Amino acid sequence: MKAVSGGGKLNNRDPKDVPLWVLAWPIALELLLQYVMGAADTLMISSISDQAAAAVGLSNQVLHAVNMLFLFVNAGAGIVLAVRWGSGRMEQARQVAALALRLNLAIGLLLGIALALGKEAILAAMQVPAEVLPDARLYLGVVGAGTVLVSLHTSAAASLRSSGDTRSPMYVALAMNAIHLILNVVLIYGACGFPGLGTQGVAISTLLSRSLAVVFSLWLLYRTFPGIFRRLGFNRSTLSTFRDIVRVGWPITLSNSSYNYVQTVLFSLIASLGTVPLAAFTYMNTIQGLPTLIGSAIGLAVQIRIGQRYGAGRVEESHRSAYAAVRLGWAVMSAAALALFWFRKEIIGFYTEDPEVISLAMAIFALYLVLQPLKMTTMGFAQSLYAVGDNKYVTFVGMGSMWLLGAGGAYLLGIRMELGLIGVYAALMVDEFTRGTFAWLRWRSGKYRGNAAIADRRKASGSERSSDRWSSPQ
Known part of the structure; x- marks a missing residue:
C-alpha cells in the first residue's frame, strides 16, 4: 500500500x-x-x-x-x-x-x-x-x-x-x-x-x-x-462500524471534556488568589502553549502510526512506537521549555511590565522544565492506548487524577495551604506524573494485546483483504 x-x-x-x-x-x-x-x-x-x-x-x-x-x-x-x-x-x-x-x-x-x-x-x-x-x-x-x-x-x-x-x-x-x-x-x-x-x-x-x-x-x-x-447503505456492516466509532470515541470525548472543565475550575481558583497570580497563569499558559502543542502533534502522530501497525498485526512494533514517541517528545519539549526559560525575561516582557507578575512568572518558567516532559509522558502513552482501543482505562484513571490531584490538589496546596500559584503548579505536576505513570504501566503490561481490533483483522481471509484493497491515486 x-x-x-x-x-x-x-x-x-x-x-x-x-x-x-x-x-x-x-x-x-x-x-x-x-x-x-x-x-x-x-x-x-x-x-x-x-x-x-x-x-x-x-x-x-x-x-x-x-x-x-x-x-x-x-x-x-x-x-x-x-x-x-x-x-x-x-x-x-x-x-x-x-x-x-x-x-x-x-x-x-x-x-x-x-x-x-x-x-x-x-x-x-x-x-x-x-x-x-x-x-x-x-x-x-x-x-x-x-x-x-x-x-x-x-x-x-x-x-x-x-x-x-x-x-x-x-x-x-x-x-x-x-x-x-x-x-x-x-x-x-x-x-x-x-x-x-x-x-x-x-x-x-x-x-x-x-x-x-x-x-x-x-x-x-x-x-x-x-x-x-x-x-x-445502512446495513449490518454499517451498524457495526457505527458501534465501533461510538465505542472508541465516547471515552476520548469524555476525557477531553473533563480536562476543559478542570481548566475552568483552575482559572476560578486562581482568580480567587488575586489579579497578579491570574495574570501570571494566563500569560504562562499562552507562552508554554508552544511546547505543549508540539507534544500534542507527536501524540496524534503516534496514535496514527500505532493504529495502522496494530491493524496490520505488527504488535511488537506498535509497542515500541509508543516509547520512541515519548523519547522524541521529551527531547523536543524539553528543548523548547529550556529555550523559553533562557529567554524568559524578554518573553514575559512582551506581555507585562508589572514587577510582581514578572517575578511570579520567573519561578513558573523553572517549573515547566519538569512539567513539559511529564505532559509528554501522559500524552504519548495515553494516545497509544487510545490507538489500540484500550480507552476506558486511561479515561477513567485520568479523570480521577485530574479532579482529585489536579483540581483538588490545587485547592489544597494553593488555597488552603496558602502556597498560591506555586502550589497550584505543584498539584498539576503531581497530576501529570500520576496520569503518565498509570498510562505507562498499562502500556508496559501489554494488556491491550489480542483485543477485538486485532482479532477482527485475523479473522479476515487473505482473499478478503486482497479484494478489499485499492491503489491510492498517483
Whole structure:
C-alpha cells in the first residue's frame, strides 16, 4: 500500500514506516496555525473596539464548546479507520470515512440551526453585557449558522490523517488561514473598494475561508477514498462500524471534556488568589502553549502510526512506537521549555511590565522544565492506548487524577495551604506524573494485546483483504 499522492505523498513509503517526525510536523504546524490565527483575529478586531473583541472571543468560546461534539465522531472514526487502513481493509476504511462524514454533516446542520435560532437565549444565559451584545449576536449568529463547515472540514482532515496523510490537512489549513487573513483586512477595515464591516466582516471572512477549506478537503478525501460520496447503505456492516466509532470515541470525548472543565475550575481558583497570580497563569499558559502543542502533534502522530501497525498485526512494533514517541517528545519539549526559560525575561516582557507578575512568572518558567516532559509522558502513552482501543482505562484513571490531584490538589496546596500559584503548579505536576505513570504501566503490561481490533483483522481471509484493497491515486 502506498501513501496518498499530492500533498500527502511521503516518498511512496508506507505511512506505517516513515519516521515519526514526518507524520508529526505537519500536525504541529496545523495546530500552530489555529493558535496564531485565533490570536490574529482577536488582535485585528480589537482595533475596531474592545466590545467587538470581547464579542468575538466570547462567541468563540461557545463555538469551541459546541465543536467538542465533533470530537466524539472524529476521534472514534480516526482510530477505527487507522486500524482498518493498516490491515489493508480499504473498503471498510472507506466505509468509516463515509459514515463519519455523514454523521458530522447531520450534527453540523442541527447545531447550526440551533445556534442561529437560539443565539439570544445562549447570550442571555451567559449574561453578556449590553454593550457587547449586538456584536456577539451578529458574530455568533453568522459563524454559528456555518457550524456545518467546521464539521465537514474536521471530519475530512481526521480521515486523511488516519490514512497517514498528515500533510494535506496542513496545506488546506495553511491556505484557509492565508485567505482568512486577507479577507479580514479587506472586510474588517475596508480595502480594495470594499466597505469596512467590522465584526460582520470577520464573520463573513470566517465563513468564506472555511467554505473553501471544505471544498478542497472533500476533494482530497475523494482522491484518498474513491467512491466515498456514493450512497451509503445502512446495513449490518454499517451498524457495526457505527458501534465501533461510538465505542472508541465516547471515552476520548469524555476525557477531553473533563480536562476543559478542570481548566475552568483552575482559572476560578486562581482568580480567587488575586489579579497578579491570574495574570501570571494566563500569560504562562499562552507562552508554554508552544511546547505543549508540539507534544500534542507527536501524540496524534503516534496514535496514527500505532493504529495502522496494530491493524496490520505488527504488535511488537506498535509497542515500541509508543516509547520512541515519548523519547522524541521529551527531547523536543524539553528543548523548547529550556529555550523559553533562557529567554524568559524578554518573553514575559512582551506581555507585562508589572514587577510582581514578572517575578511570579520567573519561578513558573523553572517549573515547566519538569512539567513539559511529564505532559509528554501522559500524552504519548495515553494516545497509544487510545490507538489500540484500550480507552476506558486511561479515561477513567485520568479523570480521577485530574479532579482529585489536579483540581483538588490545587485547592489544597494553593488555597488552603496558602502556597498560591506555586502550589497550584505543584498539584498539576503531581497530576501529570500520576496520569503518565498509570498510562505507562498499562502500556508496559501489554494488556491491550489480542483485543477485538486485532482479532477482527485475523479473522479476515487473505482473499478478503486482497479484494478489499485499492491503489491510492498517483
